Amino acid sequence: MNSHYDELIAAYLAGDDVEQALIKACEDDETLLAELSQQVAFSRVVAFALYAKNDQMFIDSFKSKLANEVNTQVIIAKTNNIQEITSNKATVIPTLFKGNLWQRYAIAACIALFSFLFIFYQYSYSPSLGLIAKVVEAESQKGMVYSGDNVAHGQFSLTKGYAEITLNNGVALLLEAPIRLNISSVEHITLVEGSLVAYVPDGAEGFQVDTPSSQIIDLGTEFGVSVDKKGKSQVHVLKGEVKVRASKKQEYEHLTVDQARSFDLDQQVAIIKSQPHRFMRTLPGKSIQDPDYLHWSLDRQKGANLPCQGKGINGQCFDAQRKSLIEGKVGPEFVQGKFGDAIYFNGEDDWLDTAYSGIGGNKPRTVAFWVKIPENFSAENSFGILSWGLMDKLAAWQISPNPNGDIGPIGRIRVGISHAVVVGTTDLRDSQWHHVAIVLFGGTNVNLSTHVLMYVDGKLEKTATKSIAKVLTDLDHPKSKPFAMGRNIAFNTNKNQKYKFFKGWLDEVYLFDSALTQKSIYNLMTFNQLTPNPKELNNKK
Known part of the structure; x- marks a missing residue:
């Protein structure tokens, strides 16, 4: 082969625009395409080897690919897809087969080798998209x-x-x-x-x-x-x-x-x-490593006061108070919980109050807790596991088991009020403890349908209903209510108490001013803390 052909092949491998010159040269010299295919195949193998992490990986991968190409006809058929040699193969390929039988077999073998290596390289090491x-x-x-x-x-x-x-x-x-x-x-x-x-x-x-x-x-x-x-x-x-x-x-x-x-x-x-x-239109960003939070363990205490045990939000922590409509009654009673003691709400007259106004507007938040909902669930005793804000369209943040079959499946976890809700799919009406976490993450155009994730027992909850509604939790209105447990946001002592109280069990309530990751939610469910110590992790394993 003459030096001019060597220069053409070298230029082609270097990426120069010499395809038309190569086509003409292949028509003039039948040996050029075989040489070209060998050179290109060698170049591909070298590039492949540079990407391989070690020699054995290269050999094993090559053998695996080769074993899959057991049909020679398939390999040769794939040459019809090769665009690197020429965009006008109709004039080149017929010329290749004018020689004697040995030449035709040799050229076909070279083309098959090149085709295989080209396809092997392409499929094995496609660049990241x-x-x-x-x-x-x-x-x-x-x-x-x-x-x-x-x-x-x-x-x-x-x-x-x-x-x-x-x-x-x-x-x-x-x-x-x-x-x-x-x-x-x-x-x-x-x-x-x-x-x-x-x-x-x-x-x-x-x-x-x-x-x-x-x-x-x-x-x-x-x-x-x-x-x-x-x-x-x-x-x-x-x-x-x-x-x-x-x-x-x-x-x-x-x-x-x-x-x-x-x-x-x-x-x-x-x-x-x-x-x-x-459609889910956005996902939460990175969680804050050390978020502010409030935590109520709801363990047995003397009197009505239940201390806040979290690090606080903005430097403040807020105790919970046991409340009842019945004069002389302290409030909801203590029972055995998931971690230590828990609170049982009778669904008629008791709840827990705090002085914390809640997280307002569309700011990110996470609420996590253990809840047990009775098998004989009643719509009258469903509202208000946790709530705060204003009883007005889009202005409150309330979590309940869903009581309304027109909105979504009954007994599933629900966040929101009125017709602006997100409803899950797991039926909680079994008198068993379930861990629930509701995450609202920030971003642009914060919306119930696109910015809320729900977890039940540590697993991402599939939603049955999602309303299109902006999140605008109102803390500043004179009628806005602070964070409460076991009472409907619509509670008013001047009205009938039907649908005003939650009936069920509650334990280990957390309220964060950030959107937690699934890993953090799992830690809360498993260890009752965000960052378990190594000893607890080893015991779990």
């Missing part, structure tokens, strides 16, 4: 998913929890389990099943989401997409604009904020009501 930015109890079939993990070309799935992916072009994808998708590039993904929200920043317009029944192309926006197990899909525009269609045979339709469409596998498109509350 982004990172997992945030997770909430996220798991895949392979195990736990962690923030900071790389996101590569190919399949990605979650069997549990939430994850936020940030692609290299700035596109953010918030995924809710169970979900399966294929990531083709930073500009294109396919949602096979599940729900996601895509936020596309300036400069990344044109981002595309395909589903089994639709195609969605962003025009600078935020949108939610869901796909059911049968392949039917929905798209809801949360901000900006997208264009959508059921198949390539149809024209695109433009959708703007608060518009939505559904698609089936028969390419039928239907106008549907926009339901942004169906």
Whole structure:
């Protein structure tokens, strides 16, 4: 082979734009393509070896890939996909096979080797397309998913929890389990099943989401997409604009904020009501390492006073007082609890009061506690496990077992008041202790439907109902009520006491001024403290 060909191959490997010259040279000399394939294959192997952590890893991985390529015809067939050699293979390939039989076999072998190594390298060491930015109890079939993990070309799935992916072009994808998708590039993904929200920043317009029944192309926006197990899909525009269609045979339709469409596998498109509350739109940031908090152990004490045992919020701690409507009665009674003693509320006339006004506005917060709800649960005795704020639309923060079947399943944990609620799915009406944690995390446009996570027994709770409602807990109104336990926020001594008191058991109440992580919630449930000492951890193991 002459020196001119050597220079062409070297220039090609260096990334220079010499493809057309190589095509012409291959037409003139049948041996050039074989030499080129050997050189490129060698270059790929060297690059692969540099990425490998050790020699044995390289050998084992290579053997594994080679064992899978048992069909030589498959390998040779894959040469039709090679774009690195030429974009005009119709003029090159026929020329290759003009020689004798031995030459044809030799060239075919070189092409097969190059094709295999190219595909092997491409699939084994695809560059990272982004990172997992945030997770909430996220798991895949392979195990736990962690923030900071790389996101590569190919399949990605979650069997549990939430994850936020940030692609290299700035596109953010918030995924809710169970979900399966294929990531083709930073500009294109396919949602096979599940729900996601895509936020596309300036400069990344044109981002595309395909589903089994639709195609969605962003025009600078935020949108939610869901796909059911049968392949039917929905798209809801949360901000900006997208264009959508059921198949390539149809024209695109433009959708703007608060518009939505559904698609089936028969390419039928239907106008549907926009339901942004169906989608989780943000995940909590990093928790404060040493947050302020209030803690009431509710252990047996003499008299009505129950001391606050937390570090305090803004340097202050607030004791709880046992209260009753019946003159001369001290208040709710002590019983055996999950950790030490607990409090039993009779659902008729007793509660616990504090002087703490609560956490106001849309500030982050976490409330965690143990609760036991009787099997003979009654709607009359359901409201007000914990509450504070103003009995007005969106102005209170109240946690109860849900008594209203029109809002959500009965007996599940519920946060909010009136029709602005989030309702879980775990039935708590079994007279057994359950650990409950409600997390509201901060950010922009804080909303019940997108900024609240609920945990039952340390596990992320799937929600049955989520209202679209801003969080505006009012502490400043003259009628705002301080933090109380066992009493409805609507309590008024001048009215009938029906629906005013909670009936059940309560223990180890924590109130934090920050959004806790799942790990911290697990520690509270397991060790009754945020940071257990090493001895307790070893005993648990």
